Amino acid sequence: DAGVTQSPTHLIKTRGQQVTLRCSPKSGHDTVSWYQQALGQGPQFIFQYYEEEERQRGNFPDRFSGHQFPNYSSELNVNALLLGDSALYLCASSPLDRYSPLHFGNGTRLTVT
Amino acid sequence: GQQLNQSPQSMFIQEGEDVSMNCTSSSIFNTWLWYKQDPGEGPVLLIALYKAGELTSNGRLTAQFGITRKDSFLNISASIPSDVGIYFCAGNPQETSGSRLTFGEGTQLTVNP
Numbered sequence: 542d543a544g545v546t547q548s549p550t551h552l553i554k555t556r557g558q559q560v561t562l563r564c565s566p567k568s569g570h571d572t573v574s575w576y577q578q579a580l581g582q583g584p585q586f587i588f589q590y591y592e593e594e595e596r597q598r599g600n601f602p603d604r605f606s607g608h609q610f611p612n613y614s615s616e617l618n619v620n621a622l623l624l625g626d627s628a629l630y631l632c633a634s635s636p637l638d639r640y641s642p643l644h645f646g647n648g649t650r651l652t653v654t
Numbered sequence: 655g656q657q658l659n660q661s662p663q664s665m666f667i668q669e670g671e672d673v674s675m676n677c678t679s680s681s682i683f684n685t686w687l688w689y690k691q692d693p694g695e696g697p698v699l700l701i702a703l704y705k706a707g708e709l710t711s712n713g714r715l716t717a718q719f720g721i722t723r724k725d726s727f728l729n730i731s732a733s734i735p736s737d738v739g740i741y742f743c744a745g746n747p748q749e750t751s752g753s754r755l756t757f758g759e760g761t762q763l764t765v766n767p
Contacts, residue, residue: 545696574753583658583742583757584697597754631696635753640704642687643753645696 543568545646547632553652554622562617562649566634573615574643575607576631584631590615591637619651627653660743660758667733668766675761676727677743686719686726687744687755697742701728733765 546565554560566573572591576584586599590609609615613634619626629650633643660677667673677686685704689697701712703719703726710717716729726745730737743758750756 572753576755581760583660583744583759584755585757586754589753597751599754633696633753638752641752642699642702643755644699645689647694647696 545570545632545634545644547630547646547649549649550647551650551652553654556622556624556653558622559618559620560622560651562619562630562632562651564615564617564632564634564646566613566615566632567644570634570636570644571613572635572637573609573613574633574635575615575617576633576645577601578629578631578648580628587617622653624653627651658743658745658756658758660761662761663759664762664764666764666766669733669735671733673730673733673737673763674727675741675743675763676725677745677758678725679745679747679756680724682723682748683726683745683756684723684748684750685746685752686717688715688717688726688728689742689744691740691742691760693739700741730763733763735765735767738763738765 574589575587578584589597593609604620606618629648631648633645635641688700691697701717706723708719714731740760744755
């Protein structure tokens with residue numbers, strides 16, 4: 542039973558470019574959330590997707606957008622990249638149940654130069 | 655936004671020693687979770703707590719949901735070298751639902767054989 546899978550594992554982009562990160566949730570999970578983890582810090586919530594719609598959003602600018610597909614997989618898009626966007630981007634999945642904890646993937650390490 | 659104060663920031667212990675770390679918040683949390691993150695990987699769930707006063711064990715790990723709902727602790731007994739890693743507390747503030755976790759800054763644990 543595959544857990545949460547993310548691609549790519551590493552990515553280098555130039556300031557001003559756009560990036561798309563991908564996530565496949567754990568089997569049986571229909572809710573996907575994205576987190577940003579800067580070096581030496583805890584993850585910060587970006588947004589949550591359920592039934593192909595954004596349901597909750599953290600304190601991130603509109604440059605961060607996402608999408609969820611009918612098979613529950615998800616994409617995170619970041620436009621107009623800034624140096625400060627360099628971070629580990631984590632995808633997490635769960636059933637839509639407040640008592641089901643999140644399962645995280647191993648993340649995509651994004652470096653913006 | 656919400657902040658979790660996690661302490662200590664780092665710990666250096668000898669194999670076989672017990673470890674204790676804790677997390678506090680200025681506001682009420684509905685859930686408390688403890689995750690461990692190894693280098694290059696995503697956070698892995700250790701223990702989930704859903705009720706004030708709840709005390710839960712997972713092998714050598716024990717965690718409690720504080721009675722005030724504003725704190726939690728994690729204890730590790732008889733530490734072993736593979737306990738090395740970063741431990742994060744996380745939780746849902748009262749006004750948020752399951753996917754929107756607030757994370758602490760982490761406790762870096764080093765175990766000397």
